[in-house]
Amino acid sequence: MSDIILSLSGATKLYAGVPAIEDVDFDLRRGEIHALVGENGAGKSTLTKVMAGVVALTSGTMTVDGVVVAPKTPLEARNLGIGMVFQENSLVPTMTVAQNLYLGQEKFYNRLRGIYIAAQQFLQSLNFDVTPTVTVGALGAAKKQMVEIARAVLHRAKVIIFDEPTATLTPEEKKYFFDLVRDLKKRGVSIVFISHALEEALLLADRITVLRDGKRVVTDDAARFDRARIVQAMVGRDLSNTLYGARKATARPAGARVLTVQNLKMAPMVKNNSLSVFAGQITGVFGLVGAGRTETFKIVAGVLKRDFFHGGEILLHDKPVRFRVPAPAVKAGVAYVTEDRKVEGFFETASIARNIYLGLLAKFPKGRWLLSKRETNTVGTGWIERLKVRAISDEAKVVELSGGNQQKVVIAKSLIQQPELIIFDEPTRGVDVGAIVEIHELINRLADEGKAVVVISSYLPEIMALSDRILVSRQGKVVEEFSALEATEEKIMYAAIH
């Protein structure tokens, strides 16, 4: 039996003539953990989808246990022993854990008690702490993932592929997930995982493959990589100093107080939260998922529904305000750049220029009863140039852009409204490395121009690199405040967890 369980050689996949991956060689050893890293659009997703039978290769070959195969559906791949855990959960939320595990394998006479007992025994054998009779919708992200993993193991997967497995997990859950993966490895399962968090790849993987522009740049033992080497391989240039790089040498001083939140309450996420934001500096807000950061600022910007407001006071420029919908908040100079751009970020059937123009219309409707094609174009080309949005034309639809360019359009749509207070919620989530640097530069420039900037992030290096002042949020309120100069990652993490 050879050491290689799965291999691809000369793998190429064309989408409408454009290669998503090109001539990629890849091999996976028995019982190894293999990380795939690369910028958005580097071909990671396509590569894993080929292995999982979601898309077929245009040319090249794939072998499993030395036999040439070409799975055309996920079912065929599953029968070859390849399971994939997708970013979006593929579980049925209204069914119980046990029902999900045995979904598609029900016998004609399907006795619920039977599958509960079987599921119980199976989950115990994996040491998974999940109750089989609970409905999946009631589970947290980590437990859902456990169920997905359990299902893959149940289907006798020899290879399990994860697409960004830790994106939705809290640090504690991540730790647990890492243990699970190591345990799977001990059972002889080979793991492939895509990750944007390089630390995870370095920590967890045995080997790392770096992809760039659809081609494989390098595959090597994880021990021979460090952060700088991966980043350099990913972008083909040395970015390690600018990307979450050197600590801030100086912090911008606080200007006038723009926002004051006093004893804000919203069950169950925000409990008596108080904080201030000042002009001319970047206020970083760090916290674990569920710390109530997003909710607090969504209340400020009027994005959350009014019935969630349970008391407290919000002052904008020392005047009490209460925005029940976003429109008056936008008028008052508050912009909220969403953490979930696909859901509430942009208009997908509209062009880039129209997206940005809509932001202008919403803030400055006066004298704009009729749409101006010329103004739309000026606005479009102007901002595309200013934010370096890379698109075929300003008539291109936003949905056709990469994550980083989409994010730039969402930001432009807010900046054209000339806000005084700008709230960036996870500004670089799902954004490629090059665009991260550009978005960070932009955020810094806004603070230099005297705007009050808030950056909410779950990623410590991002908070450290950007903030002049750091607020740490825990269980619904801000518990600690640091100046950028006194903060260390350890101090912040300690405040966020304990």
Place this chain on the structure above:
Amino acid sequence: MKRVRFSQQEIVFAVFALLFAVFSIFLPGFLSPDNMLTLLQNVAVLGILGLAMAIVVIGRGIDISLIAALAVPSGLVLQMVQNGHSLTAALAAAVLFTICFGLVNGWLIAYAEVPSLFATLATGIFVAGLGQAALFQLDVVQWSDGMAGFERLGQGTIFGVPTSIVMFAVACVVVALLLRQTRWGAYIYAIGDNPYAARVTGIPSRPIVVLQYVLASLIGCFAGLVMAASVNSMPTRIFNSTLIYDVILVVVLGGIGLSGGRGGVVNVVIGTLLIGTMLNGMTILDVPYAGQNLIKGVVLLAAVITDSFLNPRNEETAQQGDI
């Protein structure tokens, strides 16, 4: 590799042209001036209703109460004039009634957050019932002397074109300008495209949704007046007909996606032409009513299936951003 892709509107237009040609050749009397007039007149009211429906469908809603907006306010005008009020007073009352109707629809959908299908289903039945129970003395409200002159809204010709067609054309131009050239139109498309993003961007989403339903009701009322003028009466029982399905058929067939944010007046015109020709041809052929419904159902299914063949929404196209 570049594949030529036909949009749904091009296909529907081609089907219309083909159907028209076939009917012209094989159906005696189809091309006769009399029949063309009937066809266009039937099409006109349907088309105006289609415009009303298009506005709400583009904004990601649906208005099932349109037929009530067609029948009741225009019936009210005829009834009031019959009862001795002046035409002006009657029209003012009808317009006020229609605006209130639209406001209630819009408020239910935008502020009370009732799904548009259920809200308009309920208000439509209510208003139709209100008309029959409290406003009209007979099911068919008759023309009276006080209405003299008003029939020109639906009869006769302007520069040789039947007036009802001119009215459809006017409505098309007004709605096209509103949708494509004004801020409100841009807002309607934005809300239909992504209501959450529209909200976060600061677009006054709820007032705009209310506006959509007020406009739809007003256009529905206008269609009712044109209809009443062309037949010199208002058969208020039209609410019980399947007309609303024809209106939805026009909009969907024309290529205005029910998911919102897409399509425009051109799609309504094309959809109207096809449905109008089809219905007229079937009437001449004396296809029984049940058979007509059968054919309409097949056509709608064919349209939907063709659309999903030509514009597939699978994983490959859905995830263009992340290859």
